[in-house]
Amino acid sequence: MTRTREWLYAWLLLAPAMILLVLFTHYPAVANLWHSFLSTPKGNRPAVWVGADNYAQLVEDPIFWQALTNNFWYALGTIPVSIALALLMAVWVHGKVPGRGLLRLAYFTPTVLPMIAVANIWMFFYTPEYGLLEQLTKGMGFASHNWLGSKSTALVALMAVTIWKEAGFFMIFYLAALQSMSPSLAEAAAIEGASRWYYFRRVTFPLLMPVTLFVLVNAVINAFRLVDHIVVMTRGGPDNATALLLYYVYEIGFRFWDSAYAAALTMVLLAILGLTALFQFFVLGRRTHYQ
């Protein structure tokens, strides 16, 4: 093939995927920026340029700040715990634990369930008076508590659900890495007399670093992307205690139909995801991924 024919060929191969990508990823991201500077069209009043008005509204909106703070705590509360649990699970099912297959199944099953089914199951688990959790705590003599209904515990209760669903998923990546690790490393360390903990701390854990970073980036994205359980379990309540950013976008955009303000809120979300991308690109580097 001549060079130009090869170019043409490649572009044609790419065209269908690129067109759809532009239409549903790049265009909406740019259009979203544009629409965040316009007003929401109402009735026969078309959208007009309002400059930074939507952003001014955002800065003064206490619910936005609360959603952002909630999301921050939610990320901070779910990510380290699920990663630590995932690592622990992986080490266990990689070793010679009796019933390893069953354990692996137990840890991984929540991952294949839809978040919405998970949310329903846990909602029942948390039900005041009747739920299993209440029955356990009552059995131990604690007072009845509405886990999802009180401001102080609702977000933590949701975090537990997320950790339950995600830890097994992250475990898989650690497990894959552990299985590809050469056993001669451990043998060499043992000859040198390194203790088990020392070996884990100085050899295994550092070698798993690329996996940890990969999982970390995924967990951050998920913390801002997945709000299915909020819709089912709390609808952002009580008193916005569990409103996450994307849930707030959904509420403003599709319950109050204020698309301009929703666009401004989405920009914040895109900025956070963009920062995560930069982190991945510069901190993780091209070395570990994208080769």
Added chain:
Amino acid sequence: MNTATHVYDARGMARVLETAAAWLLGFLWVLPLLYAFWTAFHPAEFSTRLALAAPLTLDNFAKAWNAAPFARYFLNTVILCAMVLAAQLVLVTLAAYAFARFEFPGRNVLFALVLVQLMIMPDVLIVENYRTMTWLGIKDTILAIGLPYMASAFGIFLLRQTFKTIPRELDEAARVEGCTPLQVLWKVYVPLARPTYLAYALVSVSYHWNNFLWPLIITNSVESRPVTVGLQVFASTDQGIDWSIITAATLLTTAPLLVAFLLFQRQFVASFMRAGIR
């Protein structure tokens, strides 16, 4: 699986403690599921009372099945998953081939543009995509649910990696035989990438079977709702909050995926591993 003894496997007391801890965690992990199963398979009066003598029943499933058009919801989900997967396989294969084996101006820029979707997924662009679907006049259709996901950056990336590991000699040999690039793709690359395709298909199907927020927004009728949205509509309309029935419906909507997972556990786990190692 690697079953050889490791030098650093726990021994003695540590082994006992670790086994106990691992099993405790495993028990905690299945507890919510077991509880859901208990509730769904017993009459409502036993839903919160764990009595060994409680009679088993399928009534809750029958009631749930009859209370909402779950058959239709299932059909919608199957159509959605099949449609998205079919489109993805074609688009992703062509794009990955171009990136893996062609030299052309703009390759790096275009590839970077593809990778953008790994971070900014259609999941967060709901406001604008809703506008686009309205403009296209396809709101409240199964096509509208699937369209934003059909060009998958993840798939392009995954398959490009696989294609790059295929020796160029095979490619060149086929070309010498007189194959066009598309024939080479079909006869050399696609068959050799079969494990990647399987992995990608499993990940894709479970993603779209489980997807909720976007379908919730874009659909508004029984004819287009997937099971996840159907379940939510069913559970949130006033059923008098009968947990036995809601739990039964939840298990019902999850059952096909869960059964498939239990049957093909190994492939699932291997697929998720393969999809994760980049």
